[in-house]
Amino acid sequence: DAQLKRTEHLNGALNAFISIDRDGAMAAAAAADQARAMGQRAPLLGVPIAHKDLFCTQGLRTSCGSKMLDNFIAPYNATVVENLTEAGAVSLGKTNMDEFAMGSSNENSYYGPAVNPWGERRVPGGSSGGSAAAVAASMVAAATATDTGGSIRQPAAFTGTSGIKPTYGRCSRFGMVAYASSLDQAGPIAQTAEDLALMLSTMVSHDPKDSTSAHEGPEDFTRLLNNDVQGLRIGVPEQFFSQQLDDQVAQATRDALATLEQRGAVLVPVELPNLAHSLAAYYVIAPAEASANLSRFDGVRYGHRCDHPANLQDLYRRSRSEGFGLEVQRRILVGTYALSASFFDAYYVKAQQIRRLIKNDFMRAFETVDVIAGPTTPTPAFKIGEKSDDPADMYLQDVYTISANLAGLPGLSIPCGLVDGLPVGLQILGQHFDEARMLQLAHQYQ
Ligand code: GLN
Numbered sequence: 001d002a003q004l005k006r007t008e009h010l011n012g013a014l015n016a017f018i019s020i021d022r023d024g025a026m027a028a029a030a031a032a033d034q035a036r037a038m039g040q041r042a043p044l045l046g047v048p049i050a051h052k053d054l055f056c057t058q059g060l061r062t063s064c065g066s067k068m069l070d071n072f073i074a075p076y077n078a079t080v081v082e083n084l085t086e087a088g089a090v091s092l093g094k095t096n097m098d099e100f101a102m103g104s105s106n107e108n109s110y111y112g113p114a115v116n117p118w119g120e121r122r123v124p125g126g127s128s129g130g131s132a133a134a135v136a137a138s139m140v141a142a143a144t145a146t147d148t149g150g151s152i153r154q155p156a157a158f159t160g161t162s163g164i165k166p167t168y169g170r171c172s173r174f175g176m177v178a179y180a181s182s183l184d185q186a187g188p189i190a191q192t193a194e195d196l197a198l199m200l201s202t203m204v205s206h207d208p209k210d211s212t213s214a215h216e217g218p219e220d221f222t223r224l225l226n227n228d229v230q231g232l233r234i235g236v237p238e239q240f241f242s243q244q245l246d247d248q249v250a251q252a253t254r255d256a257l258a259t260l261e262q263r264g265a266v267l268v269p270v271e272l273p274n275l276a277h278s279l280a281a282y283y284v285i286a287p288a289e290a291s292a293n294l295s296r297f298d299g300v301r302y303g304h305r306c307d308h309p310a311n312l313q314d315l316y317r318r319s320r321s322e323g324f325g326l327e328v329q330r331r332i333l334v335g336t337y338a339l340s341a342s343f344f345d346a347y348y349v350k351a352q353q354i355r356r357l358i359k360n361d362f363m364r365a366f367e368t369v370d371v372i373a374g375p376t377t378p379t380p381a382f383k384i385g386e387k388s389d390d391p392a393d394m395y396l397q398d399v400y401t402i403s404a405n406l407a408g409l410p411g412l413s414i415p416c417g418l419v420d421g422l423p424v425g426l427q428i429l430g431q432h433f434d435e436a437r438m439l440q441l442a443h444q445y446q
Contacts, residue, residue, distance in 0.1 A: 001026070003048040007092055007139040015114045016124075016133040018053045019061050020093040028090040035088070042088030043202055050143040052131050053094035054101060055081050055186075056175040064177045065097040065109040065127075068303045068323030078175025079207045080144055080186050087202035092140055096130025099325045100294065101151055101179045103127050104397035107388050108327045115384070116159055118422055122381040125155030125397075131189045132159040142190035142199050146176060148183045149282050150376075150401025153413035156189050157376035157425025160415045162442065163189040164196045167432045168408035169214035172207035180289035181212075183282075183405040193414055193442035197221040200435065216433055224440035230264035232441060233369040239275040240374030240400055248419040253375045256416035256426045260373075260445055270365040270372065274357040278403040281358070283395055284338050284351035285406075290328075291335030297323065330391065359407040366431050371438055375400055376413040376425030400427060410435045414442045 004022055011017050025048075032046035051057060054064045056074035063069045077085070084091070098108040106114045106129030114129040116122040117137040124133040128145035132155035135143050145152045147165035156163030164187045171186035178184060188199035200221045207213040236257060241250055261267050299305040299319025306322055309315035324332070338347040365372060377397060387394045404411035409429055416426035426445070430438040 003140065004092060007134070010137050010139060013115065014117060014133050014137055015112055016096055016130045016137065016139060017050065017093050018063055018065070018096050018111050018130065021060055021091065024060065025090055025092045032088055032090060042086070043198065044084065045088030047089050047142070048092055048140045049084060049089045050092050050095050050131065050134050050140045051081060052097055052128050052143065052145050054097060054146060054177040055144055056177070057081055057091070057094065060094065062094065062177065063110070065099040065111065066323065066325065066328070067110045068297050069177070070110065070304065072302055074175070076175060079172035079205065079209065080203050081175065083202055083205055084144070095128070095134055095143055098127035098129070099328050100177065100290070101127040101146060101148055102290070102327050102331055104150070104154060104394050105382070105387065106130065107384065108325055110325060113384055116381050118160060119381065121383050122422065123158065123384055125158035125381065127151040128155045128189065132156055132161055132163070135159070135161045135189050135191065142188050142195055144186060144203070145189045146184055146186050147405065148179050148286060149405050150398045152187045152189060153376050153401050153411055153425065153427060154397060156413040157423065158381040160423030161189050161191060162193055162196055162412065162414045163187065164200060164412035164435065164439070165404065165410060166200060166204065166435050167214065167410045169212050170204050170216070170435070172205060172210040172213050174207055174209040178293040180286040181293065182289060183286060185405070193412070193439050193446055194222065194225060196412070197225060197439045214433070219436065221436050221439055224436045225443040227440055228264060229260060229441055229444045232265045232371070233268050234260060234265050235268050235270035235365050235369030235372040237270050237272045237275065237365070237372060237374060239272045242399070244378040244396060244399055245375060246379045246419065249375050249377070249379060249424050252417040252419060252424050253426060256445065257373060260441070263444060265441070268369050270369060272361045272365060272403070274354065274361050275403055277354045278358055278406055279395060279399055281351040281354040282398065282402045282406060283334070284347050285355065287331040287335030288338045288348050289335070291332045291339065294328070294332055299323070327391070355406045358403050362403070362407045362409060371441060372429040374427055376427040380419045380422035380424050404429050408432065410438060412438050412442055414446060
């Protein structure tokens with residue numbers, strides 16, 4: 001009840017939640033109390049959390065930050081939601097996000113931007129800005145989020161919270177509204193690496209309902225947390241300290257790496273020569289997949305439908321023009337163009353080739369190091385409105401996070417200091433399925 005009151009009180013200013021589910025949360029909390037009274041145990045019994053509003057929740061609206069799904073109530077729960085509910089977590093509701101997870105500032109939400117608790121006019125990052133703001137403001141202990149190109153790590157960095165995008169396939173995508181299916185991955189945002197480990201241990205499962213679900217199965221991600229980092233090899237790619245990087249963010253990152261070195265880790269320079277092409281490859285592949293995924297929103301089966309359509313064409317055209325915001329329409333156009341017969345080889349195939357080169361770069365680097373570290377974002381949180389007129393500038397936000405998605409690798413962000421009074425993040429990337437070691441390093445740093 002206290003967490004609900006806090007959330008209801010702060011949400012007017014922060015707009016972190018699209019839907020607050022007071023009744024559902026109170027019922028779940030009462031059930032948790034009863035379970036505890038009966039001596040039952042569950043890993044997250046009674047812990048207040050929230051779900052990004054693209055995880056389907058039975059009976060509670062799942063808007064995906066879009067007018068298109070403003071009226072959509074899913075008939076089932078996403079697997080990640082099921083797993084957390086089973087673990088005893090109590091969801092207070094659904095958090096704000098960029099429409100269809102497209103964006104880096106939460107400004108593309110149909111419900112207006114979430115606000116960064118660290119500065120009144122600052123963005124909380126995106127697309128999982130509501131989840132990050134809700135955790136940063138202690139509305140909830142943790143929240144679910146998704147990361148297609150940085151949407152867990154960048155908002156975590158901007159709000160002084162911690163976030164992990166696990167290996168592609170770790171968390172089931174069943175019941176997650178699809179953006180770019182070969183890149184989408186769910187994960188938690190929380191205050192600390194330890195909390196991330198607790199959340200992730202319940203979120204991960206093999207799911208036959210998702211054909212790309214990993215077979216690794218459940219794991220205790222807390223098991224290495226208290227091991228020291230003596231001898232752990234951290235790769236530091238010079239490409240992560242590129243010219244886009246703010247000098248003070250660079251300094252904060254180097255200071256964090258120096259701290260880890262003092263604690264016994266070994267810093268090793270590594271090369272990721274194709275990293276510079278990751279942004280270009282992503283902004284072909286992600287829109288291409290999005291254009292296919294979003295074709296289901298046709299005004300017929302679910303979502304927004306225009307009034308009085310004259311014919312089928314008119315129904316499609318007006319329902320989609322009215323239901324999708326401008327950034328989503330831009331991505332659909334870019335993606336459709338990249339997939340069209342005459343340009344498929346020049347754009348989509350080329351982007352997939354670059355994707356492979358980037359993955360190969362990582363595999364080569366991981367022959368000599370255990371993890372790779374660098375900054376999460378080029379700058380701290382920017383002002384609301386500062387970049388909204390310049391999509392290319394906005395896309396640059398993702399320059400350090402996107403490569404992990406292209407390679408399917410796990411990545412996390414933890415706070416590593418303040419720049420001009422605003423938090424910045426240290427990013428740690430790991431080998432496939434090596435989340436426990438990344439969390440160990442993060443916990444030892446914290
Ligand atoms: N900012 C990136 C985009 O707009 C990444 C978003 C995400 O990870 N969902 O596509």
